[in-house]
Amino acid sequence: AQSVTQLDSQVPVFEEAPVELRCNYSSSVSVYLFWYVQYPNQGLQLLLKYLSGSTLVKGINGFEAEFNKSQTSFHLRKPSVHISDTAEYFCAVSVRAEYGNKLVFGAGTILRVKS
Amino acid sequence: DSGVTQTPKHLITATGQRVTLRCSPRSGDLSVYWYQQSLDQGLQFLIQYYNGEERAKGNILERFSAQQFPDLHSELNLSSLELGDSALYFCASNLAGTNTGELFFGEGSRLTVL
Numbered sequence: 001a002q003s004v005t006q007l008d009s010q011v012p013v014f015e016e017a018p019v020e021l022r023c024n025y026s027s028s029v030s031v032y033l034f035w036y037v038q039y040p041n042q043g044l045q046l047l048l049k050y051l052s053g054s055t056l057v058k059g060i061n062g063f064e065a066e067f068n069k070s071q072t073s074f075h076l077r078k079p080s081v082h083i084s085d086t087a088e089y090f091c092a093v094s095v096r097a098e099y100g101n102k103l104v105f106g107a108g109t110i111l112r113v114k115s
Numbered sequence: 116d117s118g119v120t121q122t123p124k125h126l127i128t129a130t131g132q133r134v135t136l137r138c139s140p141r142s143g144d145l146s147v148y149w150y151q152q153s154l155d156q157g158l159q160f161l162i163q164y165y166n167g168e169e170r171a172k173g174n175i176l177e178r179f180s181a182q183q184f185p186d187l188h189s190e191l192n193l194s195s196l197e198l199g200d201s202a203l204y205f206c207a208s209n210l211a212g213t214n215t216g217e218l219f220f221g222e223g224s225r226l227t228v229l
Contacts, residue, residue: 032215032216032217034217036220042222042223043117043119043205043220043221043222043223044205044207044218044220045117045220046217046219049215049217051215090158094215094216094217095216097171098170098171100146100165100216101215101216102148102163102171102216103216103217103218105157105158105160107157107158108157108158
């Protein structure tokens, strides 16, 4: 079964520092990959997605992720974080199901940006 | 704004009670998914409906049930509530049968069981 592992449950970082949130997936077939963000007291919103093409994907709020097929990873990065980036981030892989693709989510990584 | 609407946003009730959570999917989306998010369990998939029919079941308790109506809105019914049912319940939708599996989430309904 396909699964997603987010390697860090919490990542503390100072404002304006770079950050990387790690995600590994298990799949033997072509995949679609997603990062969602959940700000405090809000729902999940799409940050970025990889469907095909360039392995470097740019998303909203200055985030980007790189699809690495050989390492089965899809790490999320931002060169300089802001206090407002404090949120929980979920990596997800799309898996083939009986009635269309469905998402399998990782456990989430809480990003805490400190001033 | 994802286009997915959930009501109520907050709900406080007592153990043993029953509540109904409502979800209106994005316009044109045929598939609705329900998720439960709690501190100890994380984000758990509960159930999926497509055009009125149940399509997939996840970690949904027997005390919980859901349905999708002809106008495509969905309701999640939670009965014989326990303290451990306190959580954020999300609804998500997509066109389904597509594509990538990308989901559009509502803001959630926060249930507190006292």
